[in-house]
Amino acid sequence: MNSNTICACACGCAEKLSLKEKFKNDFKIGASIPGALFMEEQKDQIELLTSQFNLVTPENLMKWDSIQKVEGEYHFEVADRFMDFAEKHNLEVHGHTLIWHAQTPEWVFKNPDGSLPPRKQALKRMEAHIHTVMGRYKGRIAVWDVVNEAFKNEGELRKSVWFEMIGEDYLEHAHRFAREADPNALLCLNDYDTFLPKKCDKLIETATELKKKGLVDAIGLQDHLQLKTPSLEDYERTLAACSATGLKVMITELDVSFKPFKWKYFGNDEEKIEFSPEEIVLLHSYQAEKRVPPELDAEFSQRYADLFHLYRKYSESIYSVGFWCLSDKTSWLNSNPIKDNYPLLFDRELKPKNAYYRIMKEV
Numbered sequence: 001m002n003s004n005t006i007c008a009c010a011c012g013c014a015e016k017l018s019l020k021e022k023f024k025n026d027f028k029i030g031a032s033i034p035g036a037l038f039m040e041e042q043k044d045q046i047e048l049l050t051s052q053f054n055l056v057t058p059e060n061l062m063k064w065d066s067i068q069k070v071e072g073e074y075h076f077e078v079a080d081r082f083m084d085f086a087e088k089h090n091l092e093v094h095g096h097t098l099i100w101h102a103q104t105p106e107w108v109f110k111n112p113d114g115s116l117p118p119r120k121q122a123l124k125r126m127e128a129h130i131h132t133v134m135g136r137y138k139g140r141i142a143v144w145d146v147v148n149e150a151f152k153n154e155g156e157l158r159k160s161v162w163f164e165m166i167g168e169d170y171l172e173h174a175h176r177f178a179r180e181a182d183p184n185a186l187l188c189l190n191d192y193d194t195f196l197p198k199k200c201d202k203l204i205e206t207a208t209e210l211k212k213k214g215l216v217d218a219i220g221l222q223d224h225l226q227l228k229t230p231s232l233e234d235y236e237r238t239l240a241a242c243s244a245t246g247l248k249v250m251i252t253e254l255d256v257s258f259k260p261f262k263w264k265y266f267g268n269d270e271e272k273i274e275f276s277p278e279e280i281v282l283l284h285s286y287q288a289e290k291r292v293p294p295e296l297d298a299e300f301s302q303r304y305a306d307l308f309h310l311y312r313k314y315s316e317s318i319y320s321v322g323f324w325c326l327s328d329k330t331s332w333l334n335s336n337p338i339k340d341n342y343p344l345l346f347d348r349e350l351k352p353k354n355a356y357y358r359i360m361k362e363v
């Protein structure tokens with residue numbers, strides 16, 4: 001057993017467990033990583049990753065703007081090293097992501113004269129990208145997020161540039177290209193804020209249509225959650241509804257933010273950011289602690305214990321529970337504009353938090 005495997009009850013006893021072992025009969029346990037982790041051989045983080053997790057997602061290095069910045073010029077150096085790293089350590093790979101409105105170079109969405117590329121050309125570009133990227137790793141990547149964030153929170157298809165260029169059927173085309181490129185890969189439809197009822201309904205309706213055509217295998221719930229929202233009831237409603245589709249459910253980007261979390265804050269949305277005065281205070285708090293604020297520790301641990309109880313309850317349909325980032329040291333919720341956040345199970349020194357021990361003991 002790896003030396004970094006942690007005593008399950010925080011007392012240092014011999015009963016050593018890891019997340020991946022604890023849940024080995026339920027679902028896979030994943031984390032996303034940046035290229036730096038393996039390019040710079042960050043030993044401590046590699047040890048944490050390989051001792052606790054059995055699935056890995058590339059944070060940015062397989063996104064369109066990392067792989068095909070210029071039309072037809074594919075760069076696979078970092079992605080190839082990521083794959084070698086994952087395979088060397090027996091980590092299953094969740095590929096992320098083929099089609100998205102963000103982190104995609106401008107040439108995909110704009111002709112040199114500024115006009116919108118016509119449908120035929122957009123479909124050709126989509127097909128070439130999906131076939132080339134998935135084709136390169138055919139048989140080696142178990143799961144692919146095909147279209148990321150296709151839905152609006154209000155329950156409709158997002159009018160992204162992909163939608164504008166191709167039309168409503170762009171999703172189906174993307175999934176068809178992905179199926180052709182690697183028929184054995186699981187295809188996942190991944191989105192955030194899926195606990196919102198209208199968004200959940202639309203996601204399920206679309207996934208069910210794609211399922212009838214044999215074009216999707218999983219629903220991906222990103223699950224960038226907050227300490228108090230959504231309520232557990234709202235959260236479970238989505239989990240139950242997704243499980244009832246007969247598709248696999250993948251928790252793809254789990255974290256629990258202490259701070260007000262609005263997607264538009266991150267430039268993912270065009271709407272105006274509005275924070276209440278209380279939220280603004282919260283945004284600037286917890287600067288000194290550099291760890292979960294003691295007065296919130298019990299609530300934070302409870303939140304994670306509650307979530308993992310639900311994951312166990314729905315484990316027949318849940319394929320994986322993946323975190324976005326490995327520890328608070330590298331969490332995206334600690335970079336601009338949000339700072340001083342402590343959203344994961346491992347702290348900035350890579351040590352397990354009380355939330356980790358609650359899960360290990362109680363779930």
Ligand code: GLA
Pocket residue numbers: 059096148192222253324332
């Ligand atoms: C979204 C995307 C991820 C990543 C996270 C936060 O959820 O799917 O690729 O960008 O935001 O960084």
